[in-house]
Amino acid sequence: MPYCEVGKYQNDVDANCNNGTKIFYRTYGQGPIKVLLIIGLAGTHNSWDPQIKALAGTITPNDAESPASDRSSGEGGGGVEVCAFDNRGMGLSSVPTKKSEYTTSIMAKDAIAVMDHLGWEKAHIFGHSMGAMIACKLAAMVPERVLSLALLNVTGGGYECIPRIDRQTLSIAVRFLKAKTPEQRAAVDLDTHYSKEYLEEDVGTTTRRAVLYQEYVKGISASGMQSNCGFDGQINACWSHKLSRADLESICSAGFLISVIHGRHDVIAQLGHAKRLAKKLYPYARMVELPGGHLVSHERTEEVNDALLELIKASTSKISLYDWTNLPKKTSGWNMTPLSRKSSPEGSRSSVVVDIVGSLQMFLMFFFGLFMLAYEFMRRGVSRLNPVRVNAALT
16 A cells, blocks of 8 residues: 655654654546645545545546556546545554644645655645645745645634534534544534535435435444544644744745635634635635535535636636735735735734734633533533432432
8 A cells, every 4th residue: 555654755853753654645647737635634535535536537546456547537637646645643644642743734744745755846735624724834834846725624723723612513522522433423523524404405315414424434434433642633733733924924925826715604614714814815815615514625516626626727827816816905914915025013013903802702712612511511410310319209
């Protein structure tokens, strides 16, 4: 099976930290256009199957024993080679035991090592959720190797990883923590990944929820439940992620096009955070909002694939940045433009105030969420005790 030994492609310091770490990957299709797909928390490489099919024209990996003709059929396949891999801590890749071995910077270096292993000098970098955070770090580290950047259901990490606080997400959190089997995990994953309207759609004589449930149970059973070390590590990567001003300057200085794609009904990565990041990447970024949930790449496959193919096509053209972006023009504050970069004191101060207020708001929401979660556990505990008290009173 295809593995990349990360330490072989890194300097001595990084190689010592990643001694023995292996990343499992798969490539699909053939051609001069290279696309690297980086999946999110607890996801595996085949989570990208709908996009791999559109880009490479097949979901048959190049290392599989099959006729070459099977690898170039489908709607895509126009000279595109795609690579998707399992992040460290999940699937068939190595699972380091220390949380400190999981950061978006370290995982970006894993992705760069995969590119080096494949001999790819440059590629279009597409990431989903945590994978989009990793993609941002990769783009900041080696902007000269990025042809375009697609960020699906992304946030800025840290407190922005806190989901929307309401009854639905609290229920999901409780069920997620209690899930110990593929069946339990599949049930909660559906509510995490998709919008309620999508799951309730009729598919023949049943519902889409019922169809997807069977697929999820089969998939989780095949890949196995994520280990505690892997899950805790990837959570640490999300929580510790942050894009500095230097990171943003590095990304914008390269001048490649960016698509920020997001589902309006995402309960995990809030839409407002994605919009805020897109604005920081003006005028290189285009914001694409779709009526879907966190896994918008599956729920709105055709629209997402069209956006990705359009990004690749636009990247090879001479399109103006201002024809590409659909974001409102910045009028004040720190602004990264292709002609100048400036920071006005007034704009910087107002930006700091907004960030502080936003952080305080999310801090309060976080503790409110913890309070509601504790309350829910206590309520359920009391409800289980009540019948015992009643029976005791009757005896």
